[in-house]
Amino acid sequence: MTGLAELFIGTMHGYARDLLQTWVSEAFKRNVLSDVQARLFIDRNSRASGLTVVDAQVNGVPRKLKRFVNSPLYMQVLSILREDDVNEELLPESLSDALLSYRKLLRDKNYFDFTELLRLTVDLLDFDSDDDMAGALIRHVRDHVRYVVVDEYQDTNPIQEKLIQRLCRFGANLCVVGDDDQTIYQWRGSAVSNILSFTDRQEDVRKVTLDDNFRSSPGIVTLGREVAARNDPDRLSKNMVAAGHQTYERGDMLALTFDSAVDEAAWICDRIERLRGVPFTDSPAAQPRGLSWSDFAVLFRSVSKDAGELVDELRRRSIPYVIKGLTRLFDAPEVKACVACFQYVLHEVAADDVVDAWLGADVGVTRETLETALPILEEARNWQQGERWGTYNIQRTYLRFLEALGIREETVPPFGGGAAAGSATRGELVFYNLGKFSQAISDFEQIYFQSAPQAKYDAFVKWLVYQAPDYYAESDADAGYATPDAVTIATVHQAKGMQWPAVFVPAIRKNRFPSKRHGGLNVFHVIPEAAVTDADRYRGTEADETRLFYVAVTRSQKYLHLTHSPGDSAMYRARSPFFDFAAKNQYFLTKEPEAVPAGRLDPRARHEVPEVTLSFSDLKYFFECPYEFKLRFLYGYNPPIHEALGYGKSVHDVMAEIHKRAIDGDIVSGLDADDLVDKHLNTPFAYPALRADLRRAAIRAVRRYVEENRTRLENTLYSEQQIQVRVAPGITVDGRIDLITRLDTGETSIVDFKSTERAQAEDITRDQLHVYAVGYQELTGRRADVLEVLNLDEKGKTTS
DNA sequence: CTTGTGGTTATTTTT
DNA sequence: TAACCACAAG
Numbered sequence: 001m002t003g004l005a006e007l008f009i010g011t012m013h014g015y016a017r018d019l020l021q022t023w024v025s026e027a028f029k030r031n032v033l034s035d036v037q038a039r040l041f042i043d044r045n046s047r048a049s050g051l052t053v054v055d056a057q058v059n060g061v062p063r064k065l066k067r068f069v070n071s072p073l074y075m076q077v078l079s080i081l082r083e084d085d086v087n088e089e090l091l092p093e094s095l096s097d098a099l100l101s102y103r104k105l106l107r108d109k110n111y112f113d114f115t116e117l118l119r120l121t122v123d124l125l126d127f128d129s130d131d132d133m134a135g136a137l138i139r140h141v142r143d144h145v146r147y148v149v150v151d152e153y154q155d156t157n158p159i160q161e162k163l164i165q166r167l168c169r170f171g172a173n174l175c176v177v178g179d180d181d182q183t184i185y186q187w188r189g190s191a192v193s194n195i196l197s198f199t200d201r202q203e204d205v206r207k208v209t210l211d212d213n214f215r216s217s218p219g220i221v222t223l224g225r226e227v228a229a230r231n232d233p234d235r236l237s238k239n240m241v242a243a244g245h246q247t248y249e250r251g252d253m254l255a256l257t258f259d260s261a262v263d264e265a266a267w268i269c270d271r272i273e274r275l276r277g278v279p280f281t282d283s284p285a286a287q288p289r290g291l292s293w294s295d296f297a298v299l300f301r302s303v304s305k306d307a308g309e310l311v312d313e314l315r316r317r318s319i320p321y322v323i324k325g326l327t328r329l330f331d332a333p334e335v336k337a338c339v340a341c342f343q344y345v346l347h348e349v350a351a352d353d354v355v356d357a358w359l360g361a362d363v364g365v366t367r368e369t370l371e372t373a374l375p376i377l378e379e380a381r382n383w384q385q386g387e388r389w390g391t392y393n394i395q396r397t398y399l400r401f402l403e404a405l406g407i408r409e410e411t412v413p414p415f416g417g418g419a420a421a422g423s424a425t426r427g428e429l430v431f432y433n434l435g436k437f438s439q440a441i442s443d444f445e446q447i448y449f450q451s452a453p454q455a456k457y458d459a460f461v462k463w464l465v466y467q468a469p470d471y472y473a474e475s476d477a478d479a480g481y482a483t484p485d486a487v488t489i490a491t492v493h494q495a496k497g498m499q500w501p502a503v504f505v506p507a508i509r510k511n512r513f514p515s516k517r518h519g520g521l522n523v524f525h526v527i528p529e530a531a532v533t534d535a536d537r538y539r540g541t542e543a544d545e546t547r548l549f550y551v552a553v554t555r556s557q558k559y560l561h562l563t564h565s566p567g568d569s570a571m572y573r574a575r576s577p578f579f580d581f582a583a584k585n586q587y588f589l590t591k592e593p594e595a596v597p598a599g600r601l602d603p604r605a606r607h608e609v610p611e612v613t614l615s616f617s618d619l620k621y622f623f624e625c626p627y628e629f630k631l632r633f634l635y636g637y638n639p640p641i642h643e644a645l646g647y648g649k650s651v652h653d654v655m656a657e658i659h660k661r662a663i664d665g666d667i668v669s670g671l672d673a674d675d676l677v678d679k680h681l682n683t684p685f686a687y688p689a690l691r692a693d694l695r696r697a698a699i700r701a702v703r704r705y706v707e708e709n710r711t712r713l714e715n716t717l718y719s720e721q722q723i724q725v726r727v728a729p730g731i732t733v734d735g736r737i738d739l740i741t742r743l744d745t746g747e748t749s750i751v752d753f754k755s756t757e758r759a760q761a762e763d764i765t766r767d768q769l770h771v772y773a774v775g776y777q778e779l780t781g782r783r784a785d786v787l788e789v790l791n792l793d794e795k796g797k798t799t800s
Numbered sequence: 801c802t803t804g805t806g807g808t809t810a811t812t813t814t815t
Numbered sequence: 816t817a818a819c820c821a822c823a824a825g
Contacts (some may be wrong), residue, residue, distance in 0.1 A: 011814085011815060012813080013815040032815090034815090035814090058816085113815095114814080114815045118815090155814095185813080187812070187813095188812085188813070188814075301817065302811055305811075491811085491813090494812090510820095511820075515811055515812080516811095516818090516819060517818075517822075518809070518818070519809075519817035520810055520816065520817055520818080521816075521817075522817090525817095540812080569807090569808065569809085570808085570820085570822085571821080574821095576813090611806095780808085792814075
């Protein structure tokens with residue numbers, strides 16, 4: 001192998017998923033639920049998921065968890081039980097039962113949640129290499145995994161550590177990279193102990209300490225060192241040294257207090273305006289350039305709580321900024337209008353209310369257009385007894401309605417007056433929000449597709465009104481991949497791994513940073529605390545907050561401003577001990593000097609090319625229709641669920657098993673077709689008669705393929721081979737080639753299966769195969785001789 | 801320095 | 816609803 005396709009680069013969840021869906025045939029058909037979908041799934045199956053079976057112990061009094069109300073808490077419980085080191089003997093019986101019941105439910109409905117991907121992979125990796133289910137997986141790991149490299153190791157949790165250990169079970173070389181001072185996700189389960197005791201747990205460890213800091217000035221580096229040292233001795237000793245080219249000058253680092261948050265915000269804006277254009281050198285070799293908007297970052301402990309005044313001030317002064325997590329999707333007027341549409345379907349609001357909501361949203365739609373579109377919603381409520389439920393499709397109604405409205409990005413009126421957030425136009429923002437709403441419909445409908453129409457719309461509208469606003473609280477309003485020249489407003493967590501020439505950390509208030517612990521029901525009312533090793537870390541410790549502060553101050557390359565202003569209530573009035581500690585540092589001035597750094601250049605933003613990875617189907621949409629591609633890929637619109645959805649994937653899964661067995665010398669016969677189809681067929685939205693039809697069709701296709709392609713099977717080289725192709729700078733396409741075989745003539749053939757009659761335009765197929773051929777060549781260094789498309793439905797076969 | 805009361809608040813986010 | 820904090824009283 002010459003290419004990098006043999007190298008997996010990605011997240012642990014991604015790798016676990018890849019392993020399962022490549023080597024564990026029982027898992028091929030299981031789909032991964034997103035967090036939102038998992039929560040819907042748990043509420044929809046509140047008993048079988050164990051939600052309403054479990055007790056919370058409050059002051060010794062048991063109380064059952066409630067559907068909808070406590071599902072987020074229960075999800076946390078389910079994750080901890082499967083991801084952490086748990087002493088199962090200490091769990092109440094009802095809790096153990098609930099967990100078993102939830103895992104069975106996932107299996108029965110052919111789903112994974114994120115946790116289950118890791119859990120199942122780890123469990124299977126304990127089996128023997130001749131095990132029926134896990135054998136192929138174990139053999140793959142044993143024979144092919146040579147090197148395991150883990151980045152950000154300090155943020156691994158117990159199950160991830162187990163996964164790493166299992167992958168190295170047969171002697172693979174292990175390299176972990178991390179900085180224990182930057183463990184900021186303990187409250188999510190990550191265990192610093194993993195990195196702290198790594199050298200004790202492993203044999204033959206070579207430890208390399210990277211003390212040189214090339215990012216920041218000596219002032220910043222010294223401060224960082226002092227902050228980190230607050231956690232001594234519970235950390236790995238190191239001695240960070242400034243080794244870069246950034247210099248420290250008095251006045252670079254300021255620690256200031258203000259009488260109010262408004263004054264603080266005003267000063268930050270003043271300072272940004274004063275520093276703009278000041279010369280800055282990115283690297284030793286680079287020419288100096290003038291600081292631009294995007295060189296400034298304002299980092300908050302909590303953006304949602306404390307960033308309000310600053311945002312107002314930035315907007316007043318027309319300083320461009322980008323911000324995450326402050327805009328709530330369901331607060332957007334166009335999304336409220338969408339909600340009104342479905343309330344109208346249920347007769348909960350009148351037609352006038354729908355019209356008013358859309359006109360109020362000011363997205364360029366007229367009253368006349370709305371009146372012609374309303375019948376689409378009225379049609380949606382005409383469900384009839386005995387008719388197929390799948391006919392009542394929320395997404396289809398939504399898309400038809402939007403189409404009737406005829407909204408386009410360019411027909412949406414621009415922002416009135418004030419400056420736009422970031423660089424996105426209002427049209428793009430509105431489209432993005434409407435796309436998110438489409439995603440919300442998909443999430444809901446996947447879980448509730450099989451409910452009767454009345455119940456389905458009922459549940460949907462209730463969910464829209466009561467649940468969804470919280471589910472989709474943070475929709476990042478920066479649509480697309482553009483990196484605008486704007487001030488960044490972010491939480492300290494989001495800033496991890498980033499750097500800016502100038503950083504502001506405002507609102508360093510007592511009880512906020514470090515954050516106080518909070519009340520209310522928590523996971524340890526459900527799980528006995530003694531059953532979890534080091535349970536306290538989930539609640540957030542002082543050491544955790546110190547590390548967070550360390551991350552905050554070390555994001556700066558040169559200019560750093562720590563500020564405090566009293567919050568609104570007594571609780572947040574006082575200065576944080578962090579502020580006082582930092583202000584004592586010799587490099588800080590507690591008054592801004594009169595003189596601004598000298599010299600002035602034209603502001604010029606550091607330019608970054610965004611990296612984009614597309615799946616093959618994304619690319620296919622692009623070829624078919626660039627506008628539809630934009631709708632799907634950038635804005636997240638989803639097509640309506642089709643009742644036969646899953647059929648094509650199931651047939652592909654059968655083929656994958658057949659070819660994988662063929663590589664092992666096990667040639668399947670036509671008689672196995674029934675069993676194979678029953679094992680892999682997953683059509684969750686099909687009504688019984690359709691399912692039976694699909695099953696018969698699949699068996700016919702598989703049987704015919706196996707009977708007519710014996711030699712092809714015997715000559716199988718690769719099945720479902722992962723490829724990656726760089727189609728343009730910054731754009732990578734990820735895909736899998738169904739099959740690579742050797743033909744009788746000795747030629748190599750790349751085969752793509754089509755499972756349905758749905759015709760795909762000839763030239764698109766050609767483009768697709770071309771990408772495959774390039775991928776194959778990058779993978780093996782050889783050219784493929786033949787490209788084939790095999791249509792499994794009839795005897796169709798195209799060769800190009 | 802301890803204890804009681806009344807008031808306030810409920811973060812951070814990835815797969 | 817639970818837990819933590821500020822403040823005041825002893």
